Amino acid sequence: MKVRTKSKSKTIYTVLIDEEIWGILPKKILHFFSLPPEKEIRLSKEEIIKLLSEIEKYVWSKLLNYISFSERSVWQCKNYLEQLPLNECLVEKLVDRAVAANYVNDQRFAELYVEHLINKGKNPREIKSKLLTKHIDDGIINEVILNYFTPEKQEEILNLNIMKALTRYSKYPEKEKKEKILNYLTRRGFSYWEIKEKLDKIRG
Numbered sequence: 001m002k003v004r005t006k007s008k009s010k011t012i013y014t015v016l017i018d019e020e021i022w023g024i025l026p027k028k029i030l031h032f033f034s035l036p037p038e039k040e041i042r043l044s045k046e047e048i049i050k051l052l053s054e055i056e057k058y059v060w061s062k063l064l065n066y067i068s069f070s071e072r073s074v075w076q077c078k079n080y081l082e083q084l085p086l087n088e089c090l091v092e093k094l095v096d097r098a099v100a101a102n103y104v105n106d107q108r109f110a111e112l113y114v115e116h117l118i119n120k121g122k123n124p125r126e127i128k129s130k131l132l133t134k135h136i137d138d139g140i141i142n143e144v145i146l147n148y149f150t151p152e153k154q155e156e157i158l159n160l161n162i163m164k165a166l167t168r169y170s171k172y173p174e175k176e177k178k179e180k181i182l183n184y185l186t187r188r189g190f191s192y193w194e195i196k197e198k199l200d201k202i203r204g
Contacts, residue, residue, distance in 0.1 A: 004040035022087045023055035073109045075135035110144045121160045125189030
């Protein structure tokens with residue numbers, strides 16, 4: 001089979017087998033396969049198997065490093081590997097391995113992410129939108145939001161955002177300030193009538 005490499009950086013090369021991208025390897029490992037940079041050679045089936053094994057080991061170590069810094073979703077891991085780049089079959093294999101080892105868990109990711117966003121004063125609609133960008137399943141999203149957003153927590157978040165909005169629009173006349181706060185918070189997904197009721201109470 002024909003194998004060639006092309007430079008990705010000073011020390012890392014993309015490996016192509018019969019013109020199909022399979023992954024990346026550092027120059028020091030390619031040296032053991034006598035693969036000259038930017039040139040094409042033929043390798044036996046046995047050598048190809050060893051080469052793919054080295055790619056898998058190297059990329060697995062990079063994936064472990066990626067998920068060690070922060071909780072990641074399954075989609076984030078796939079996207080990371082695809083960008084290396086890495087062949088689709090190896091992407092699926094390594095992500096499945098990470099999931100099986102519980103290194104990656106969309107339920108856990110969603111719970112931690114929701115906690116983080118609640119602490120930043122985000123409402124359910126904003127949080128759902130952000131989780132969807134991480135390709136989290138609707139069922140997981142709805143379950144986690146339901147578990148974390150008690151009526152007390154929702155009221156706390158609404159109060160927090162109203163106080164921030166009051167500061168944000170403090171320089172405006174009372175009537176205009178109220179309109180701006182209502183428009184701003186309803187655009188962010190808060191209930192118009194709940195905001196209005198809170199503002200009326202604050203105004204006395």
